[in-house]
Amino acid sequence: MFTKSSKISISHVILFFSTVVTTLLAGAIMQGANILANPATILQGAPFSVTLMLILGTHEFGHYYFAQKHNVDATFPYFIPAPPFLFLIGTFGAFIKIRSVITDRSALLQIGAAGPIAGFVVAIPSLFVGLKLSNVFDKSANFGGITLGDSLLMKAMIWITHPGLNENQDVLLHPIAFAGWIGLLVTMLNLLPVGQLDGGHISYAMFGKKQNYIARLSLIALVFLSFISLNWLIWGLLIFFLMRFTDHPPIGDFNKPLSKRNKLIGYSCLFIFIICFIPAPFKL
Secondary structure (H helix, E strand, O other), X not given: OOOOOOOOOHHHHHHHHHHHHHHHHHHHHHOOOOOOOOHHHHHHHHHHHHHHHHHHHHHHHHHHHHHHHOOOXXXXXXXXXXXXXXXXXXXXXXXXXXXXXXXXXXXXXXXXHHHHHHHHHHHHHHHHXXXXXXXXXXXXXXXXXXXXXXXXXXXXXXXXXXXXXXXXXXXXXXXXXXXXXHHHHHHHHHOOOOOOOHHXXXXXHXXXXXXXXXXXXXXXXXXXXXXXXXXXXXXXXXXXXXHHHOOXXXXXXXXXXXXXXXXXXXXXXXXXXXXXXXXXXXXX
């Protein structure tokens, strides 16, 4: 059963096109474009912008579709633009707002899991195409910039697309590949089993009040991970803030048990989290 569709507001339109512009700027800057001298060079950012917007949009529309399917009132996605000189990728992501009670645990799990799974499905071919377009370089050549960490999945895909890579070589990511890498990072972060993140909703649907202990253990793990990469300290503080001031959406019938199929969906999300996990995402 589907609810009556939400309306697209002026805010949705303004935020969407603003995010298109900021991600275009981000992609163009990565390509070394001089936008002030030649504004048309902003289009050099299109491969990155289109790919990233597609991944983020698919993620949020995954949530929206299953909210509608379970008769839960939800808004269309709100995209959040970010100035590229403050935030490298030109966006802080996107979100939907749940405006009604979620019917039961199955609905909460499916709505929570649909986003990461949908975004993951789009990020994989994007990353594959981007890696095929990426160049291999010798590590002795100092390109500067940021070194990106590798997940198990990223390592496997580099091995598939560049099988002859040796230990003295690395891959200089094409903008499409970088957008795909960001997509996997966003998927992994969203699947952390804490707070209002998708992983928090999935964990709460599967384990109920035990999810509080899982969330606390996850935060402790982030503290230890911060010794490997300060990225985790920043994200951990943000997540801690969200845990203190937000809660799970209300559920109508929490006592209705999950089916084996829904439990499989939940554990599939855990598998996706593991293969996308990056111990040190960014290295200067």
